[in-house]
Amino acid sequence: MHPLRLFSLTLALASTSLAQGPNEANYDEAKVGTFTLPPLLVAADGSKITTSEQWISKRRPEVLELFRENVYGRTPPMPGDVKMEVTATKADALGGLATRKFVHISLAQHPLWQGMDVMLYIPNGLSKSAPVICGLSFGGNHAVSKEADIPLSTRWMRDAKDKGIVANRATEATRGTESSRWALEMIMKAGYAVATAYYGDIEPDHPEGWKTGLRAALSPEGASTQWKANDWGAIGAWSWGLSRMLDYCETDKSIDTKHAAVIGHSRLGKTSLWAGAQDERFGFVISNCSGEGGAALSRRNFGETTKRITTSFPHWFCANYKKYADDANANPVDQHMLIALMAPRAIYIASAEQDKWADPKGEFLSGKAVGIVYSLFGKTGVGVDEWPEVNHPVGDWVGYHIRTGIHDVTDYDWEQYLKFADRHFK
Ligand code: GTR
Numbered sequence: 001m002h003p004l005r006l007f008s009l010t011l012a013l014a015s016t017s018l019a020q021g022p023n024e025a026n027y028d029e030a031k032v033g034t035f036t037l038p039p040l041l042v043a044a045d046g047s048k049i050t051t052s053e054q055w056i057s058k059r060r061p062e063v064l065e066l067f068r069e070n071v072y073g074r075t076p077p078m079p080g081d082v083k084m085e086v087t088a089t090k091a092d093a094l095g096g097l098a099t100r101k102f103v104h105i106s107l108a109q110h111p112l113w114q115g116m117d118v119m120l121y122i123p124n125g126l127s128k129s130a131p132v133i134c135g136l137s138f139g140g141n142h143a144v145s146k147e148a149d150i151p152l153s154t155r156w157m158r159d160a161k162d163k164g165i166v167a168n169r170a171t172e173a174t175r176g177t178e179s180s181r182w183a184l185e186m187i188m189k190a191g192y193a194v195a196t197a198y199y200g201d202i203e204p205d206h207p208e209g210w211k212t213g214l215r216a217a218l219s220p221e222g223a224s225t226q227w228k229a230n231d232w233g234a235i236g237a238w239s240w241g242l243s244r245m246l247d248y249c250e251t252d253k254s255i256d257t258k259h260a261a262v263i264g265h266s267r268l269g270k271t272s273l274w275a276g277a278q279d280e281r282f283g284f285v286i287s288n289c290s291g292e293g294g295a296a297l298s299r300r301n302f303g304e305t306t307k308r309i310t311t312s313f314p315h316w317f318c319a320n321y322k323k324y325a326d327d328a329n330a331n332p333v334d335q336h337m338l339i340a341l342m343a344p345r346a347i348y349i350a351s352a353e354q355d356k357w358a359d360p361k362g363e364f365l366s367g368k369a370v371g372i373v374y375s376l377f378g379k380t381g382v383g384v385d386e387w388p389e390v391n392h393p394v395g396d397w398v399g400y401h402i403r404t405g406i407h408d409v410t411d412y413d414w415e416q417y418l419k420f421a422d423r424h425f426k
Contacts, residue, residue, distance in 0.1 A: 025308070026301050027356055035299035037334050040373055052376040055343070064277060064341060066333045071293070072274050073232035073318030075240055079218050080109035084248045087117075091124070093147065097188040098123055099254070100147075105197075105244050113217035116201035117141060118245050119150070122254050123188040130193040131259035131425050133417075134245045134282075136238060136268050139170070139178045140198040146176035156204040156212070165206040181265065181409035190418045193255050195245045199268060202241040203234050207315045213237060229319040235293075236318075238268070239275035246281055259283060259425040263417070265409045266358075267316065270294035277341040284346040284424060286417055288409050291358025293317065295349045295366050297335055298328040303359040306331070335362075336369035339398070343370060344377035346424040348399035348417055353390050355407040361387055367398045374398065397424075 026032065041049040041059070049059045068074045085104045093100035098121040106115030119141040123130055137144050140153030152175070157168040187194055199205065203213030210216055211223040214237045219225040232240075242262055249255045261284035264272030269290025276285030287295045292304035293316065307325040310317065324331040339347060349367045351360030364387045371381035374397050381398035388394045391412075393401035399420045403412050 025303055025305070025357065027303065029302070029361075032300055032302050035297075035301075035329065037297070037299065037336055037369060038332060040337060040340050040370065041376075049376070052344070055373060055376050060341060063333065063337045067274075067277065067338060067341075069230050069318075070320050070324070070331060070333055071317055071338075072236050072239075073320075074230055075232050075236050075278060076218060079107055081107070082244060082247060083108050083115075084251065090149075093121060094145075094184060094188060096124065097185060101252075102141075102151075103248050105248060107217070110217045112222070113214050114155075114201070116197045116241055116244070117151075117153075118195055118197045118248060119144065120193060120195045120249075120252075120255075121145075121184060121188060122193040123191055126191055129254055129256035130191060131261070131421065132193040132195055132246075132249050132255050132257065133187065133261045133263055133286075133421075134195045134242050134249070135263040136199040136202075136242065136271065137178055137182075137196055138199065138265075138268065139174055140200070141196065142170060142175050143178040144182045144196055145184060146179050148175070150175070153198050153200070155198065155200050156209070157200065158205055165208065183411050183414040186411065186414055187418065190422070192261075192418065192421065193249075195249055197241060197245060199238050199241070199271075203237045205234065205267075205315075209234065209315065210237070214240065227319060231318060233315055233317045235267070235271050235274050235316045238271040239278060242272065242275040243279045243281075246279065257281065259421075261286060261417075261421060261425075263288065265289055266291065266294075266407065267313070270316070273338055273342075276345070276347070277338055280345070282345070284348070284421055285342050286348045286350070287363075288350050288413055289352055289355050289358050289407050290349075290363070291355070293321075293335075294358075294363075295335055295339060296359040296362035297366055298324075298331065299334050300359060300362040300365065301328075302362055303357045334366075336366040339366050340370040340373045343373045344379055344397065346397055346399070346420065348395070348420050350400070350413050350416070351402040352407055353402055353404050358407065360402050364388075364400055364402070367395070367400045370398060395420075 088102045090100045101120040103118040142150045152170045159166040262272045262282040263286040265288040269287040310322045374381040380396035382395040
């Protein structure tokens with residue numbers, strides 16, 4: 001070939017891959033195009049699902065299996081005895097509003113895992129045990145609350161700008177930095193307990209993080225594990241941690257685990273959804289701005305895409321997920337099927353107006369799509385056909401709102417979650 005032709009061919013290829021590159025996001029509703037979602041109420045053998053019993057015994061297990069195989073990977077069986085040790089209790093935390101406990105959770109047979117430090121706030125003065133809301137934090141227990149006597153996390157910390165493998169350590173300057181996302185006073189006054197832990201205790205959030213986290217400790221090959229394409233990723237490990245927090249709560253008489261919720265924001269919202277899908281003890285599941293790989297439909301080309309997320313954050317998912325990077329339509333699941341796994345329990349999906357990257361409308365459409373599953377149980381889902389206006393929460397068993405503002409968790413979000421929890425838990 002003439003060298004000039006080769007040169008222009010290379011240029012043309014380079015510009016195509018740029019145009020379709022993982023950094024290109026569509027924000028134009030006119031360019032979303034049409035797409036067909038995989039059916040919720042047709043089983044793999046082609047039969048129609050028409051009753052709640054068929055959903056529970058036949059379709060739900062199939063859908064859960066599809067998510068294990070294609071998106072989040074398979075969670076291994078319980079790895080032996082879980083050690084749960086209450087390491088400190090303070091009766092007058094948050095100015096007397098709550099009792100604060102620290103609980104160290106570790107695995108007797110897997111000492112390589114350093115374990116996780118759960119921080120619990122239980123409202124004082126209740127006449128009965130408190131329903132609980134479990135959720136992981138991005139910055140450690142000392143970031144969730146401003147209280148000066150919370151030990152600083154000693155674990156790996158990402159830097160504030162999400163710059164990958166930065167082995168920062170927490171400093172006093174990070175105390176309370178996440179407190180605006182945890183309306184502790186409001187939650188205590190509403191009569192709910194909070195159980196939280198640092199997600200980095202379970203697995204540091206970077207592609208090599210598993211080597212010093214739970215996943216390597218559980219694998220016989222440790223840090224030299226060759227993962228299979230359907231083995232679990234970081235989201236799987238983080239959700240596992242949420243279930244262990246609930247295990248502890250089940251042993252604590254001041255907590256009512258018949259009424260347990262799980263919450264997460266962003267990547268941790270993807271995590272709370274996967275935890276809720278696998279662990280049906282969570283009666284209420286909250287997804288706050290979870291976006292791609294969370295509540296948002298992947299087939300809807302708006303904001304973050306499968307390609308982008310599997311390029312930037314391959315370690316969150318199982319390796320199979322990458323197969324759908326160039327064609328979300330080839331994926332046997334879309335995220336409405338993840339939401340459907342919560343039925344008939346309560347689920348709330350929240351979006352933010354400026355969080356276009358997470359595709360707020362795609363998050364709503366997932367929630368709307370599962371109405372047919374809830375109706376098998378005689379329940380109503382979001383109960384509306386149109387994407388609601390900003391700051392107009394909707395929904396009966398599937399709550400939804402889009403609020404003004406950015407990708408974040410705010411008091412407004414918590415007000416809606418607590419109202420929704422009151423409605424279904426009290
Ligand atoms: C972004 C990622 C999103 C979301 C977010 C977060 O960079 O693309 O999917 O998870 O991070 O967790 O803050």
